[in-house]
Amino acid sequence: MPLSNEASLVSDLPALGQDPGRTYRLGIMGGTFDPIHNGHLVAAEQACNDLDLDVVVFVPAGSPAFKQDRRVSSPEDRHAMTLLATADNPRFLVSRMEVDRPGVTYTVDTLELLRAYYPDNVELYFITGADAIIDIITWRDAARIAQLAHLVGATRPGYDLESARASIAASGIDFTVSYLEVPALAISSSDLRARVARGQSLRYLTSDAVLGYIEKRGLYEPPRLSYTAPDALGLIGGLGRDVR
Incomplete structure (x- = not known):
């Protein structure tokens, strides 16, 4: 079990592992979710079906390690959108463990927390994009990630998996990876943000609940220029008056 100061971080996790005679499979869908979109949801649903997962826990990143140099929506906004998007699927849950944990978010820390919380008959399946599989060898303590979880690389049709496989093989780390072909992964969060900034619709790219929240x-609207009213009476500037 986790240390007492970490107990609150796992308070919203599903109860698994009660039956010692069976194996449970827990999917972990990590990401910034800025915003969450239908590609994420389809990938999680397909992982449930193809890998026989009991449940998928979506874990919005608190302070993403690889996005420290860019603007990211608040953790609370991203957590709220994830809740809205997953609310109608009984196999999808959302955890605040990374939102509430201080400091930069690292996947290995989340997996360590989950491994400490669940008994050994609960297997961890970390779901991410196949593009991220190429980079995972550069993540903090990648060898430990390989020990903690089975990786699931979700990829769009026509994606060349050879780069991902070659990256894993060259690392010398004993990763276990399953690949899923997910049609909806042509959608990206960055594209959705750009569409909002251009005033374009997000309908059918994310859930109506998330669209309404945005x-x-x-969220994602371009900053508005400040407006200075014209000095119609000529009272401001050059007169030395304190006009209030």
Whole structure:
């Protein structure tokens, strides 16, 4: 079990492992989710079906390690959108473990926390994009990630998996990887953000609930120019007056 100061981080995780006579499979869908979109949801659903996962826990990153040099929506906004997008699927849950954990978010820390929380008859399946599989050997403590979880690389049709396989093979790390072909992965969060900035619709690219949240919060809209009212009466500037 986790240390007492980490207990609150796992309070929203599903109960698994109660029956010692069976093996449970827990999917972990990590990501920034800025915003979450239908590609994420289709990939998680397909992983459930193809790999016989009991549940997929979506884990929005708190402070993503590889995005420290760019603007990212607040963790609370990204967590809220993930909740909205997954609410109607009983096999999808959302955890705040990375949102509530201070400091930069690293996958190995999340997997360590999950491994400490669950008994050995719960297997961990970390779901990510096949593009990320190429880079995973550069992630913090990649060898430990390989020990903690089975990797699931979701890829779009026509994607050349040879680069991902070659990267894993060249690393010398004993990763176990399954690849899933997911048609909806042509969608990307960066494209959705750009579409909002251009005033284009996101309908059918993400859930209606997430779309409504983005519009209500004004997420991803370009910054508005400040407006200075014209000095119609000539009272400001050069007169030395304190006009209030």
